[in-house]
Amino acid sequence: xxxIFLLEAILNGILLGGxxxxxxxxxxxxxxxxxxxxxxYAELIMFGMYGNYVLHKDLGWPLLLAFAxxxxxxxVLGVLLHWLVIRPVLGGAPINQLLVTGGVLxxxxxxxxxxxxxxxxxxxISMPSLELGEIFLSQSRIWACGxxxxxxxxxxxxxxxxxxxxAIRAISQDREIMPLMGVKPGRIxxxxxxIGGGLAGLAACLLVLQYDVHPAIGxxxxxxxxxxxxxxxxxxxxxxxxxxxxxxxxxxxxxxxxELEWGYVFAFCFFIAMMFWRPQGLLGKRA
Amino acid sequence: xxxxxxxxxxxxxxxxxxxxxTAALAADPIKIGVIYDYTGAFAGGGSKAxxxxxxxxxxxxxxxxxxxxxxxxxIYADAQxxxxxxxxxxxxxxxxxxxxxxxxxxxxxxCVPMAQKVDAAKRFxxxxxxxxxxxxxxxxxxxxxxxxxxxxxxxxxxxxxxNERSKEKLGIEPKDLRVAIIHEDGPYGSGVAxxxxxxxxxxxxxxxxxxxxxAKAPDLSSMVTKLRRARPDVILHTGYNPDITLFLRQSxxxxxxxxxxxxxxxxxxxxxxxxxxxxxxxxxIFNVDPVAAQLLDPATLAPGLGDLTAEMVKxxxxxxxxxxxxxxxxxxxxxxxIFFTDVLPRAIKTYGGYxxxxxxxxxxxxxxxxxxxxxGYGVKFFPEGHEMSGQNERSSPVVMQYIxxxxxxxxxxxxxxIEPVLPLPEGHAYAK
Numbered sequence: 001x002x003x004i005f006l007l008e009a010i011l012n013g014i015l016l017g018g019x020x021x022x023x024x025x026x027x028x029x030x031x032x033x034x035x036x037x038x039x040x041y042a043e044l045i046m047f048g049m050y051g052n053y054v055l056h057k058d059l060g061w062p063l064l065l066a067f068a069x070x071x072x073x074x075x076v077l078g079v080l081l082h083w084l085v086i087r088p089v090l091g092g093a094p095i096n097q098l099l100v101t102g103g104v105l106x107x108x109x110x111x112x113x114x115x116x117x118x119x120x121x122x123x124x125i126s127m128p129s130l131e132l133g134e135i136f137l138s139q140s141r142i143w144a145c146g147x148x149x150x151x152x153x154x155x156x157x158x159x160x161x162x163x164x165x166x167a168i169r170a171i172s173q174d175r176e177i178m179p180l181m182g183v184k185p186g187r188i189x190x191x192x193x194x195i196g197g198g199l200a201g202l203a204a205c206l207l208v209l210q211y212d213v214h215p216a217i218g219x220x221x222x223x224x225x226x227x228x229x230x231x232x233x234x235x236x237x238x239x240x241x242x243x244x245x246x247x248x249x250x251x252x253x254x255x256x257x258x259e260l261e262w263g264y265v266f267a268f269c270f271f272i273a274m275m276f277w278r279p280q281g282l283l284g285k286r287a
Numbered sequence: 288x289x290x291x292x293x294x295x296x297x298x299x300x301x302x303x304x305x306x307x308x309t310a311a312l313a314a315d316p317i318k319i320g321v322i323y324d325y326t327g328a329f330a331g332g333g334s335k336a337x338x339x340x341x342x343x344x345x346x347x348x349x350x351x352x353x354x355x356x357x358x359x360x361x362i363y364a365d366a367q368x369x370x371x372x373x374x375x376x377x378x379x380x381x382x383x384x385x386x387x388x389x390x391x392x393x394x395x396x397x398c399v400p401m402a403q404k405v406d407a408a409k410r411f412x413x414x415x416x417x418x419x420x421x422x423x424x425x426x427x428x429x430x431x432x433x434x435x436x437x438x439x440x441x442x443x444x445x446x447x448x449x450n451e452r453s454k455e456k457l458g459i460e461p462k463d464l465r466v467a468i469i470h471e472d473g474p475y476g477s478g479v480a481x482x483x484x485x486x487x488x489x490x491x492x493x494x495x496x497x498x499x500x501x502a503k504a505p506d507l508s509s510m511v512t513k514l515r516r517a518r519p520d521v522i523l524h525t526g527y528n529p530d531i532t533l534f535l536r537q538s539x540x541x542x543x544x545x546x547x548x549x550x551x552x553x554x555x556x557x558x559x560x561x562x563x564x565x566x567x568x569x570x571x572i573f574n575v576d577p578v579a580a581q582l583l584d585p586a587t588l589a590p591g592l593g594d595l596t597a598e599m600v601k602x603x604x605x606x607x608x609x610x611x612x613x614x615x616x617x618x619x620x621x622x623x624x625i626f627f628t629d630v631l632p633r634a635i636k637t638y639g640g641y642x643x644x645x646x647x648x649x650x651x652x653x654x655x656x657x658x659x660x661x662x663g664y665g666v667k668f669f670p671e672g673h674e675m676s677g678q679n680e681r682s683s684p685v686v687m688q689y690i691x692x693x694x695x696x697x698x699x700x701x702x703x704x705i706e707p708v709l710p711l712p713e714g715h716a717y718a719k
Contacts (some may be wrong), residue, residue, distance in 0.1 A: 005516045008541075012508040110326075118330035120528050122564045129540040136515075136542035138508070212532050212564065216328045216368065220505045220529070255509035260500040261472060263509060 006256060008135045013252030015137065017245030018145025022206065023225040024232065024240035025151060026199030030078075032235030033172045033192040036086050036097045040105035041200060042218030042225060044081070046112060048074040048204025049213035053121050063125075071201035078197015079190055087189070105218070112215040120212040127209065144206040151202060152241055155195075168192060172235070231271055233284020243282055246270070316353075316360035317631070317641055319345075320380030321391045322401075323416075323619075327368025328502070332528035332554050334393035336607075337416045337619030338363070341391055343602045344623035354627055355635040362386060366397055373397035374404060381410050387641050388413060390623065393615075395419030395438070395475035402431040411643040413630075415622040416615060418552065419474035420482070423678045427671070430643050432630075432650045434622050434666045436577045436682040437675070438475060442482015444575045445523050445549045448686045448698040450490040456709040457546055459520060462491035467519035469510065469534070471526045472499035479525040479551045487523075495519050502530045510534075511541045520710075520719070521547045528554035532564050539568065544719040546710035549573040549686070552614070558689045559611040568716040570690055571708050573697070578685045580617040580661040582696055582704065589659050595624070596661045611692070621662045629653055629666070657681060663702075 027041045038044070048070045055066035085104055089096050127139040159165035170178045171188045179185055211217065228247050232239030247267050255263030274282070323338035324330045345359050353359060362384050366373035373392070380386045388411040392398045398417030405412040406428045414422065414433040418441065422433065450461045457464070468483045470476030477499060487494055495517040498510055507530070514522070522545050526534065531554035549572075555561070556576050561569040581600050585593025599620045600612050634641050634649035655666040665681035686698035688707055697707035711718040 005512050008512050009509050012506075012512065012541075016506050016508070113326050118326055118335055120331045120532065120560055120564075122532065124564060124566065126536070126539065126565075126568075129542060131542065136540065138537065138540035140540070210533075210536065212529050214328060214331060214529065215326065217529075219328075220503050224505060251506065252509050256512060259498050260504065260507065260510045264501070264504070 017248035074201030233281025239283030333615035340619030438478030
């Protein structure tokens with residue numbers, strides 16, 4: 001006899017995995033191609049969430065239009081982040097690249113505090129739940145998970161089937177040789193940053209339906225997203241996707257059998273064990 | 288001769304005035320380090336409201352000429368909702384800014400280590416908002432004082448309220464009442480939850496689940512699933528702001544229903560935020576907190592306190608543009624006012640100054656009867672040697688209920704402003 005509540009926890013784990021996978025997607029593609037970790041990735045999402053709030057709640061725009069505009073705006077922010085901050089330190093030591101994006105994180109949090117204040121804001125939208133007998137599932141989570149799957153599929157198709165995608169993959173495989181073959185890395189980096197930013201914007205649209213937005217919201221998602229990416233193999237899209245679902249199951253099922261916090265303890269223990277067993281990540285290749 | 292006498296008298300009076308004002312001008316200002324979370328997650332959960340109110344109290348005191356001729360020179364520091372920043376700021380204020388005392392502090396997670404650090408350095412701290420009993424319990428602190436309610440009382444109040452009204456309102460004997468206790472896992476949430484568990488079990492209630500979680504957890508759905516399985520009649524919740532809204536949202540989506548939800552301060556003290564997020568679904572939530580002063584009948588308080596509350600409310604609304612004045616405003620203002628108008632003058636007049644020793648002695652002499660502060664409770668500190676030395680033994684919380692955005696007192700019964708709506712009315716989104 002299956003415990004119906006355990007089944008609900010597992011299904012919720014799958015939905016949470018979808019959310020984490022979407023968060024990891026943008027961070028991974030940027031690292032995979034440009035070899036720089038956007039420590040401030042969750043803060044881009046925060047700005048996207050604020051954008052949705054302002055456009056929909058303050059200005060009264062239709063939600064879908066607000067979503068579309070925010071995806072574009074955050075994509076542009078990604079481009080600006082690369083052009084203004086990353087590009088000057090691309091040839092520098094990795095620690096400098098980390099520090100500079102860390103600085104952007106602090107800057108964005110402070111800017112959000114100055115512009116939007118410290119209040120918690122939300123769209124006030126409540127989506128109905130999906131009832132399957134005794135099991136209740138969040139529709140906003142189902143949407144997030146579904147969109148995440150579609151985004152991964154589209155990104156995969158783009159990288160595999162288009163000329164630009166091939167160029168992006170080529171650059172990610174060898175940053176030194178490809179320019180000799182006629183690929184312009186600067187242009188590819190900008191396009192990749194736009195894609196990374198756009199995915200952050202997409203995540204913002206789905207998260208703003210589930211969470212309040214405030215200047216520190218990035219701290220809720222930033223560390224866990226980074227861990228999912230590392231566990232999957234930094235830069236490995238499929239690895240990050242898989243890691244997100246494994247991580248989420250640890251949180252959900254662990255939190256179901258024990259106290260909620262134990263779920264995170266198990267997930268982090270698994271992460272540490274993985275770092276010993278496969279430091280390159282689940283699907284990453286040894287350098 | 289008579290004219291000359293008058294002239295002398297006038298001259299003497301003038302000289303006296305001049306000397307007096309010179310003395311006042313010459314008196315050193317009292318430097319106070321005020322620490323709150325002006326940014327980060329705690330800021331919107333009540334810390335900013337308390338900080339604004341503390342500043343209002345300081346401004347009002349200075350407008351009246353300070354305390355015994357000493358102006359208050361406040362240095363405001365932002366703890367950024369991070370314990371390590373709070374401790375560093377306290378150290379900076381004490382060692383570099385050379386403040387005479389530390390005041391404020393919203394989070395119990397900041398308060399517990401800060402109190403021990405300040406006390407160990409034999410410096411003085413006046414805590415305004417943090418509630419954890421662990422700040423004082425068994426610590427034998429000598430230089431830290433708090434007039435505010437403590438977390439054991441929060442836990443006690445909700446269970447006692449249920450014990451008194453369960454049979455009559457829910458038709459359930461207290462011993463048959465199924466209660467779930469959930470809380471953020473810092474000193475504040477854990478302290479209140481311990482008080483809940485001890486008191487509810489003491490009344491014979493069935494505690495079907497007790498669980499803590501991190502206030503920064505991105506997901507609470509497995510806890511909601513367990514709550515559904517445990518089928519509580521009443522949920523006792525202690526949390527900050529983002530986790531409370533996440534819990535309410537995920538509970539609704541996952542079909543968790545209850546007869547009553549009782550929150551314990553912090554995020555539950557922000558009714559305007561809850562109403563904005565949940566609209567009518569925020570109706571009938573209970574909140575245990577020190578009372579928002581404007582809800583009390585001024586006739587039950589000492590003369591002049593009603594006017595003081597009105598002034599506080601007026602200034603707070605002007606400063607923030609807020610329509611609702613949360614309990615944290617009263618907490619930030621009231622504790623500061625007690626210090627500036629009772630403890631500090633006595634320290635200067637009776638103990639010759641405002642060094643930590645004089646302030647400690649003056650605080651221990653405090654004896655304000657019930658009705659003597661804007662929040663109704665009196666002030667007398669547990670003496671040294673007591674398990675809770677430094678904590679106000681006369682503090683007391685109330686149970687409030689939000690109905691259509693309005694805050695009402697439902698317990699203690701003697702000062703209730705409405706009859707509690709219990710259980711949730713049929714048709715409510717969370718009604719069982």
